[in-house]
Amino acid sequence: MARVLPSLVGLEAFESTARLGSVSRAAEELGLTQGVVSRHIIALEQRLGVALFARRSKRLHLTEAGAAYISEVRAGLEGLKGATTSLMASRGHSGALSVATLPTFGASWLVPRLSRFAARYPDIAITLIGRPEPFDFAFERVDCAIHFGGPEWPGAETDYLCGETMVAVAAPELAGRVRTPEDLLTIPLLHISSRAFAWREWLGSVGAADLTLKPHYTVDTFSMALEAVRAKLAAAILPSFVVEAELARGSLSTIFGPGVESSSAYYFVRPRRDRDHFAVKAFGAWLQLEAGGREADGMGAFPADRLHRPGSDRWSPL
Numbered sequence: 001m002a003r004v005l006p007s008l009v010g011l012e013a014f015e016s017t018a019r020l021g022s023v024s025r026a027a028e029e030l031g032l033t034q035g036v037v038s039r040h041i042i043a044l045e046q047r048l049g050v051a052l053f054a055r056r057s058k059r060l061h062l063t064e065a066g067a068a069y070i071s072e073v074r075a076g077l078e079g080l081k082g083a084t085t086s087l088m089a090s091r092g093h094s095g096a097l098s099v100a101t102l103p104t105f106g107a108s109w110l111v112p113r114l115s116r117f118a119a120r121y122p123d124i125a126i127t128l129i130g131r132p133e134p135f136d137f138a139f140e141r142v143d144c145a146i147h148f149g150g151p152e153w154p155g156a157e158t159d160y161l162c163g164e165t166m167v168a169v170a171a172p173e174l175a176g177r178v179r180t181p182e183d184l185l186t187i188p189l190l191h192i193s194s195r196a197f198a199w200r201e202w203l204g205s206v207g208a209a210d211l212t213l214k215p216h217y218t219v220d221t222f223s224m225a226l227e228a229v230r231a232k233l234a235a236a237i238l239p240s241f242v243v244e245a246e247l248a249r250g251s252l253s254t255i256f257g258p259g260v261e262s263s264s265a266y267y268f269v270r271p272r273r274d275r276d277h278f279a280v281k282a283f284g285a286w287l288q289l290e291a292g293g294r295e296a297d298g299m300g301a302f303p304a305d306r307l308h309r310p311g312s313d314r315w316s317p318l
Helices: 008-020 023-030 034-048 064-090 103-120 181-186 198-205 222-230 240-249 278-291
Strands: 053-056 059-062 095-101 124-130 144-149 156-162 165-170 190-192 217-219 236-239 265-271
Touching (some): 008 023, 008 064, 023 034, 095 278, 103 124, 103 144, 103 222, 103 240, 103 278, 144 278, 156 278, 165 198, 165 240, 190 198, 190 236, 198 236, 217 222, 222 236, 222 240, 236 240, 265 278
Parallel strands (some): 190 217
Antiparallel strands (some): 144 265, 156 265, 165 236
């Protein structure tokens, strides 16, 4: 691919001359001779194919093209200066990290734990992006992702984080009316479209595979399902991490206790091109500790009884 970017020295010569209005003053600021600065500006104009300066009344003035270009050049130089200063100050242990995550997993599991990552890596800035589906890292400005499904992701490497337990939950008033699987026919049920077979799999786990249920409501996301269950609208099948706080408080109750292990799992995904990116490696290692049930450096984790290896690669967004 042809080289597009002009030389950094040429850009610095252009910016300094535009700001100071003089080649000689720019040369003094940059520690170069006036002739060298002039040659760099001429080379930059030749490379771009446009004139950046016009001389009027023995002074240099930006052309229309130069005026449009200077703001972008200044922003780029300032960004490079800031990144370099940060890198030198932290000796490479800093940076900005953009993480694509399933929205409900991000809100319910990841965000409450991020303060522990910040305490360990205070110089890494995190940007969370809600992405319910896989994407191509080659066309997205994202450093890494948390994915639910199987371990395959084109052009990327995946690390297993944890499995998932699906539980049937309802408000205590509704849950109290269910003593047998057949009692589910007497209460409103909710279906989550991204987990098409959740009720069927759950019925199979309690020995009622032949029972046919007809949900009264259908929603797209776990967050909507949780709000419906909280509102006593219906019973639903939800991941245990989504409802663990409500179950602990007693505002929700499980139906028939044990849950069903999902056949898919959560994975940390990173593009192969960034396998040595410090912030990506640090975040991935921290996720492994959080999700792996290890009490490392005082960091809590996903309860170990919910860790199960996946049996298939079915995709199911949160």
